[in-house]
């Protein structure tokens with residue numbers, strides 16, 4: 001019997017009360033909880049090789065900006081980095097704050113304009129030092145290219161990973177891909193059913209996420225368990241640009257369209273129906289983000305089990321694969337793209353086929369793609 005969705009387990013009034021903790025705080029991204037859920041979710045779909053590479057890179061983080069160097073904790077690094085000099089010279093703040101969103105206008109949607117015409121990185125400039133006026137779509141593309149490139153300097157590779165862990169998540173907060181002449185909802189004052197007030201952006205960053213529960217790891221476990229394999233496969237498809245347009249469509253349909261009219265105090269009353277629908281939408285966006293973050297990392301790190309400097313030429317050869325050879329000999333499987341093979345491997349594992357290890361299929365996929 002399928003488990004009920006998490007948000008159905010909490011009476012709505014009680015979940016609003018829980019969600020209200022910290023409600024007035026200003027925000028500019030999924031709250032920490034949302035990002036941590038996405039990190040835990042991605043871990044469900046990472047190949048063993050990618051997971052090892054992620055952990056090895058994060059172990060080198062000497063910034064001390066996150067509570068730990070775990071994958072889940074490091075999903076919040078880019079927000080911490082951005083805010084770390086906000087009270088000082090604000091170089092990091094001004095230099096990276098625009099990378100967290102793309103303001104596609106509800107009234108006149110134009111992603112390319114919102115991405116400043118997609119100006120390329122100046123030659124020789126690492127993505128982490130790139131111009132301030134770049135959108136989240138282009139930054140995700142730049143950082144995934146850096147992470148996949150064995151010539152990238154180790155410190156920049158770590159930065160690329162840290163930004164990806166966060167930005168792929170932000171891309172799925174609908175109000176990070178939409179603007180209604182309201183600073184992505186920050187200028188819209190709303191009133192929650194529990195009687196507390198805040199702004200619309202914060203409601204979507206944090207309030208509706210907290211309705212899912214209080215333990216990011218447990219929420220991620222449940223979201224993964226409730227996500228059918230074919231849905232995960234569909235979610236994994238597409239490009240950052242398409243994911244941004246999807247987030248924009250979600251914002252138009254589920255954030256702005258059902259908003260009620262303003263009251264006398266210029267406050268929008270978010271009733272329990274709005275909150276309940278929003279919670280279900282947030283749930284799906286978190287699932288999409290987790291699956292896609294794993295895909296980005298799996299692709300970028302497929303061939304990078306070892307640091308480039310320490311790897312002699314012989315060691316860069318793919319390890320011998322025995323069980324995977326039978327997979328490669330199967331033309332149907334050979335025809336699959338790398339990403340599809342990853343999802344297929346996850347499906348096999350979920351169907352209780354212990355003989356088919358994800359790592360084996362992943363190695364097979366890497367070899368097929370290298371042909």
Ligand SMILES: [Zn+2]
Nearest residue numbers: 028029100170
């Ligand atoms: Zn952010």
